[in-house]
Amino acid sequence: MKIGAVLRQSLPLLLLCGIGEVFAGMLFGHSGKSLEILPGLIILVPALIGLRGNINTTLGSRLGSAAHMGLISHKNFWNDEMKENVKASLFLSVVMAFIAGLLAAITTFIMRSSSFNVVMKIVTIAVVAGSIAGIILAFITIGIIMYAFKRGLDPDNVTGPSLSTFGDLITLGCIFGIAFIVGGI
Numbered sequence: 001m002k003i004g005a006v007l008r009q010s011l012p013l014l015l016l017c018g019i020g021e022v023f024a025g026m027l028f029g030h031s032g033k034s035l036e037i038l039p040g041l042i043i044l045v046p047a048l049i050g051l052r053g054n055i056n057t058t059l060g061s062r063l064g065s066a067a068h069m070g071l072i073s074h075k076n077f078w079n080d081e082m083k084e085n086v087k088a089s090l091f092l093s094v095v096m097a098f099i100a101g102l103l104a105a106i107t108t109f110i111m112r113s114s115s116f117n118v119v120m121k122i123v124t125i126a127v128v129a130g131s132i133a134g135i136i137l138a139f140i141t142i143g144i145i146m147y148a149f150k151r152g153l154d155p156d157n158v159t160g161p162s163l164s165t166f167g168d169l170i171t172l173g174c175i176f177g178i179a180f181i182v183g184g185i
């Protein structure tokens with residue numbers, strides 16, 4: 001693909017993603033009360049955001065590669081290849097969210113001598129928020145890949161930036177939404 005085509009496909013999206021990341025920063029900036037009540041969230045947020053970006057961008061790359069190899073197409077999209085990739089992504093989302101939550105909780109416990117109740121809240125927030133964000137982002141990933149196919153775009157040019165931005169926004173929303181429910185924030 002020529003550089004002009006890559007720029008035409010990527011530049012407008014990258015500009016929109018930059019704006020989306022500003023909104024993610026604003027969302028995080030308005031979460032001060034949540035962080036005061038459950039300071040372990042400050043440890044959890046970067047871990048879950050990083051995981052969401054890694055897992056779903058990898059899913060997008062795998063689906064893009066499968067599309068380039070002809071294993072999936074817009075006519076035969078929800079086939080075994082797609083299902084297995086999505087299942088693996090969702091499994092990784094739950095397992096890694098639990099591990100991230102456990103590590104954040106242990107770190108919080110060691111640093112602040114928090115109660116067992118606070119530790120369990122952090123693990124619960126991590127697993128529930130990570131799982132919900134993983135499910136939402138799996139569907140968004142599929143939608144982006146399908147959109148790229150229908151528009152004749154290279155999925156590799158659009159999945160990474162868009163999933164990174166959506167991942168940040170959705171994961172932050174899930175973390176602080178679940179913290180509100182679980183933590184009484």
